[in-house]
Amino acid sequence: MKISRRALLRGAGVAVALPFLDAMRPQRASAAPADPKRFVAFFVPNGTDPGAWHPRAEGPLSAEALTPCLVDMNGFAAEREWPAEDPIWRDVTMVAGVDHQKICSDIHSPAMALCAHTDGGGEAVPRKATLDQYLANHIAGETPFRSLNLSPTGDTAVTQGFISFRDGGQVEDAFRDPAAVFDTLFSSMGNPNAEMDTIRRRRASVLDWVREDARRLNQRLGAADRVRVEQHLESVFELEKQIQSTTASSCAIPGAPPRGQDLHGKVKQMIDLGLLALACDLTRVLVLQYSNSWGLDFRGYDLPDGVGDWSDHFISHKLGDRDRATDLDGLPQAEASRIANARVVQTSRFKVRRFAYLLNKMKAAATPTGNLLDESLVLYTSENGDGDSHARTNMPIMLAGHVGGFQTGRVIKSNGRPTGALHCSIINYFGVELSEYGDPASGPIPGL
Secondary structure: OOOOOOOEEOOOEEEOOOOOOOHHHOOHHOOOOOOEEEEEEEOOOOOOOHHHHHOOEEEEOOOHHOHHHHHHHHOEEEOOOOOOOOOOOOHHEEEEEEEEOOOOOOOOOOHHHOOOOOOOOOOOOOOOOOOHHHHHHHOOOOOOOOOEOOOOOOOOOOOOOOOOOEEHHEEEEEEHHHHHHHHHHHHHOOOOOOHHHHHHHHHHOOHHHHHHHHHHHHHHHHHHHHHEEEEEEEHHHHHHHHHHHHHOOOOOOOOOOOOOHHHHHHHHHHHHHHHHOOOOOOOOOOEOOOOOOOOOEOOOOOOOOOOOOOEEHHHOOOOOOOOOOOHHHOHHHHHHHHHHHHHHHHHHHHHHHHHHHHHHHHHHHHEEOEEEEEEEEEEEEEEOOEEOOOOOOOOOOOEOOHHOOOOOOOEEOOOOHHHHHHHHHHHHHHHOOOOEOOOEEOOOOOOO
C-alpha cells in the first residue's frame, strides 16, 4: 500500500502531518527519489574561550581529549527542563581554525553567522544568501516550508534578531513564539485560524480531532509504520501539553500577562517543534537561534563559579571591559582572572549541553532508513570565536550527522581558512559539487 508523502491526519479544521513512513516510498525502485537530506543550524551567542574549547590534537576525537568546555559531551545529569543526555562526542566533528574575521567586520553580528561572503566593511548584514538559504535552494523540494527559522529573542534589529538571509540582504522572517509555531505547523498546514483558538480555549488536544483518521490509517500500515505513527502522535501530544501550560488561559483577567516560559523554555519547545517539522518533511532546513548577543543569561540554573544572573555577554568579556561582571572588581588580579575564565567555561558547557539535547533528540527520531541525525548535517556556530576579544579567527564550529557519508568523531584543523571553506565542505556533502565558495573564495577544508 502506497500513501502520499504529503498525507495528513485531518479532523474538524485541523491537520497533523505524518513522519516519513515506509508506505510513502514508491513501490518501484526505479522511481524512488533520494531519501531527504536535511540541514540544521544551531546558533549560540558570544563565542567561547578558544584555548579551553578546541582539542589540541587533530585526528580521532575521544572522551579523554575533551577540553574543559566540551566535557559534557560525555553525558550529563538533568537540569531544570532539560533531561539528562547520553554522550555525543562520537556524533560530532570539531573544526578548529575557521577564520570568520574576513567575513564580518562587526564585533557582534549574529546576522553574519551563517554567511561566507564579506560584508564589505559596511553594515554587517549578508549581501549573499546565508548557508541555510543556499542549501534550501537545492534540498527543499516540495516541502511546505522552504526553511523554518526559530528564534525566541524579541530583538528584531536586523543584525541581532535574524540569522537567515536570501541574496541582496533579504531577511527570512523568524517565528518567536512556540505557540505560533505549533499553530502554523498543525493547523491545516497554514496560518493559525479560529479553529485552533477554539481548541485551546477548550484545552482539547489536536489529536482528539484526528484520532479517527489515525485509526483508519493504522489499518492500512505495516507494523513498523504503526509504531512510528504512534510515537509521532505521542510527541505531538506531549509538546502541545507543554505549550498549552505556558500560554494565557482564556479566563485570565484581561490585561494580565501570560504565564510564559523564559528564553530557555522557549528554546526547548522550538527545538522539539523544529524536529517534528523535519520528521514530517514539512521542511528540510531548520535554523535555531538561541539568543541575540545580549539577551542570554542563566538565572534559575545555579551554574558554578558565581555565574549567577550575569548575562552571557558580560561573562564573555571576563575582566577590564566596560561590559563585564563587576563583582570581580575588588579581587586580586590572579583570583579574578581564574574565576572569570572558569565562568566562560561554565557558560560554554551550558551551550554544549543544549546542543547535546538537539542531537540526542534527532537520534531518537526514527526514520525508515535510520534516524533524523543520520539524514542531516547539523552546524553549531556563533558570531564570535573569542567572546572576550571579539576575535573571529578561530570559530567554535561543530558538525554532526551523516548526510553524504559525513564522518564524525574527529578533530579537523582548517589552519585559518575562511568561512567559505567550511561552507564549501558542507555544501558538497549535500551533492552540490563546488570547487570553491564564499568571498574570499576557498575550496573545501582538506580532510573534512
